[in-house]
Amino acid sequence: MNSPLTIGVFDSGFGGLTVLRALLPLIPGARYLYLGDTARLPYGSKSRETIARYALSSGRFLLEQGAEHLVVACNTATALALEDLKADLPIPVTGVIAPGAAAAQAVGAAGHVLVLATTATVQSGAYTRALEARGLAATEKACPLLVPLVEEGWLEATPETIAVTAEVLRIYLAEAMAEAPQATSLLLGCTHYPLLKPLIEETLRRLDYPLRLIDSADATAQAVAGQIGTRAAVGVATSTAFYATDSIEKFQRLGSRFLGQVLPPVSLIDLGG
Template sequence: MTAVHVGVFDSGFGGLTVLRALLPLIPGARYTYLGDTARLPYGAKSRQTIARYAVSSAKFLEDHGAEMLVIACNTASALAMDELRASTSLPVLGVIEPGAEAAREATASGSTLVLATQATVQSNAYFKALQAVGLEATQKACPLLVPLVEEGWIDHDVTEQVARIYLTEALADAAKAGLSPSTVLLGCTHYPLLRPLITRLLAELSPQPITVIDSAETTAGKVAEMLHALPGRPSSNLTFYATDSTEKFRALGTRFLGQPLPEVNLLDLGG
């Protein structure tokens, strides 16, 4: 049997953490990754525009042979899943539901803390998904973390100070609401690069142990579960597209993927 073809879409670079988690779980799949870097940030756009952008990217992946679509973008997953699923007959998986399911399994206290971008928090998508699985949630927007990660300041003192402030505020907000979160859900695909820092800070700031859940890993695990019945396949085949500077995409993408990127193809999806 030929390799299953998985299309992975994000507005930029963060979705590469989902691809990074997929590679060891389904090593024989063929992957096409599309980063819509010319039109980011999605969080500053209207829901209608985000849906239009996401659907055009999904159509490109489907037209190029994808048999499953992974929406490795929290904003698109939060605001455009209905339109995406209506636009294709392919299986479509976002990052929010797998994260909520993982939180349900790992949360002992009945409440969790979501760290995400402003747009994802405002969508309330994680709040609703967690509520649907019986969990209470506190959400915290952490807008400065994405640019710090893209700057490469993963281990920088400034990043630690910013993360400490966000986590201190988030835990205080949870306490005011009478909640004691036992899990923290990383609701942005940039944040896995900060997981060691966040884990260490939570150990200092929280009076109880808190498990950090990486939505990139949980999404990859769900994809592997969906494709588990497929027989063995040949080695991985990776193809990358970006809608803006391919040089920048390769430079930043290497950090997110954890390995050098091969050639990145420039793609024009229009306005």
């Protein structure tokens, strides 16, 4: 029997669980380790140097736990710390930006892609560079209110909270389309945003914006599966272990929403400041 492949996944919080959710059916029989650095979120408001330090400590922790492939399931950390991680760690490292850009190219994005992302990701210009390298133009739109709305459960709590989220999303999309009316594809540049997909699709229909939707979480999972292949331990069930740096009860509660299934007990760890 082969030993299971160990895949480490990390994010500043819960959003990266959408990447893990997409990975689970693609690479069965693997051992998955997920770290949510909840004590130090949001990464999006930190400097590049601080984000790199946080990302390196998260990556090193997962390496110590046996990770053989690291997935940076955070757009901000990918934009600002991916090269640091690749230089520091002796294992393959995959971020979420290049797979998202490649997916946009693969669907025939007709030259112009609208990217919704956090402020830090937009300010990094990482998606613009990745898309332009593939011959595609890009307009990046910062949507700072979407992550807290998702994490507060305002997609489902009450009709009033759902209406607030829908209106915030409508404003962002209307502003973005005014800036890039030529866009034909919409790339979700934050791993929280897959939870918004049904609302985004509904809003696009109401606004009559016929954009093709590209999910960078799904694209990342497909990219990792392509790199790893189908190496899975014969006769071994998929296993998952979860770590958080703060509020494990909250992580388990919100994480279940992002993963689409109940999380097992979450281990609390300390990665320092």
